[in-house]
Amino acid sequence: MELFNEMEMYDYEQVVLCQDRTSGLKAIIAIHDTTLGPALGGTRMWKYQSEEEAFEDVLRLAKGMTYKNAAAGLNLGGGKTVIIGDPRKDKNEEMFRAFGRYIQGLAGRYITAEDVGTTEEDMDIVHEETDFVTGISPAFGSSGNPSPVTAYGVYVGMKAAAKEAFGTDDLGGKTVAVQGVGNVSYNLCRHLNEEGASLIVTDIHKDSVMRAVNDFQALSVDPSDIYQVKCDIFSPCALGAIINDETIPQLQAKVIAGAANNQLKENKHGDMLYEYGIVYAPDYVINAGGVINVADELYGYNRDRAMKKVEGVYDNIAKVIEIAKRDKIPTYRAADRLAEERIEKMKRSRKQFLRDEHHILSRKS
Template sequence: MNIFAYLEQYDYEQLVFCQDKASGLKAIIAIHDTTLGPALGGCRMWTYAREDDAILDALRLARGMTYKAAVAGLNLGGGKTVVMGNAKTDKNEALFRSLGRYIQSLGGRYITAEDVGTDVHDMDLIHMETDYVTGISQAYGSSGNPSPVTAFGVFRGMQATVKAAFGTDDLAGKRVAIQGLGNVGMHVARLVKEAGGELIVADINDDSVRSAVNELNAKAVDVKDIFEVDCDIFAPCALGAVINDSTIDRLRCQVIAGSANNQLAEDKHGDLLHQRGVAYAPDYVINAGGLMNVADELEGYNAERAHNKVDGIYQIIENVFEMSRKENIPSYRAADRLAEQRIDQMRRVRSNYLFHEKSLHR
């Protein structure tokens, strides 16, 4: 790939390649935009077929984090780390400590966190070399497992999306089809049940499905049939790109609101949902609770304060749909526009000259 042309096209600031022969570290740190503050984004460990795939993944994910932080109202930019390797067989202490030294060398421009293929233990190893890491053990003042907080934000975003579609945010009697019952999806299911919703669930893990059926009185369907169930709300809480050419015409819902990342396979699918009157909660807005939660660690973690920030996802989703209605644009474009407006405003504000004592010595 033509790396510099790609960086210029999407306004990236920095791309860092990290390697350590002794530990086997091969990693890429992408920093997209630090207008609002230091770039925060998770550390993903994955087996990539090609180096170009790893680079592109890091770049796309970093840009997504910029938009997520901006629309969430955080004073953070977007970044991402991708470690090339098998998360089950290639992990070792030296690898993550070496990565920690690379992160430390960036002087606070980038802060890492957990992501696919990494966990709290890995973050603790990075923390041995740098303070620029979140999601570490609670013994160090961290927030612990972010899944319940992320799920709460998804639930509040779901309520706001339901209000946009039906005029009320009451979930009582609403049929909610949840695709994926992982850590976040199961917590979302419990919150929906508590709010009086009726659950239809699907997951590749039979144990998770049985738990939802027994504990929450959910109706189980096969994973291949979840798109076609007659429901009010479809909640993708597993893989990305689930709204695509083969699924979009099978959907029987008026609302799409779930925790999965990158739910739209292409922008055109967001356009089609808008044309059909389906209220879609942009994924990086509705699932921002996890980011809000770990971002609070940077201030000295306070659970009540973090909870209140995540509760604000309701209002952010309302703002997205308000812009969508006023300008007659799809909700995903409205979310992008809100993020871009905030970044542009702060870029202009921060271009103003501020006196600094070091100027006297030049």
């Protein structure tokens, strides 16, 4: 992998390699863009097959966080960390203490949080060495489990997408097919049930399905049948890449709005949804409630304030749809444009400030 070529192509600012022989720490911190503010992104621990695979993953994830934070309206840039190792066997206190010291050394350019393979307890250990960490235990002033807040953001974003498709954001009487009934989507189902929507659910875990059936009077189907059920809204809340050549022709929904990451297998599948007339709520815009919530910790966490910000996911989805109609492009491209336009405006603002400052200094000299 030609790292500098990759960084230059997508304009990454910084990549930091961190190792601690005593604890076994092997971490890569990638900072993509800090135009809007310090980079915020979680720490993923994974048993990568190679160092090159770890580099590719951290770069992809860091760039994704730049777009996610920008589209969410946060004054934060994008970054990410991957720790190479098996999260079930290789963790120890020394590892996360050492990692915390590396973060502290970045002096606030990067703020971390939990992600796949790391936990609230791991972030508590990181917090022993640095304040530049979110998603720690509520005892330290954190927001706690982000799943209910992420679910609420998906719920309000779904309402915005429904308004475009049906002329109203009232979900009462609508049928929503939910793929995956984990922590986030269970809470999403609760909101939908309270508004009077009918639910069709599936999951590879039978107990998760039965919980939704019992609590929300949902109908259940086999995982392979969820794409072809008759519904108004399809809500993917499990695996990525499930919007693809095989599944799109099966869909009967007019809206796709769910919590899963990387729902489109390829960009062309976003184009296909556009051609089919299906309203797609881009995943990194609609599932941003979690990052909006933890970002509030940077100001001293206030749940009411955080939830008010999460309500803004509705407006963000509406903006994406507006840009898509304005520029006659699919919503997945409109989401990128929303993020890029916000970053570009800030870049121009900062350049203007620097020019004015230089002009003032020149006159004084």
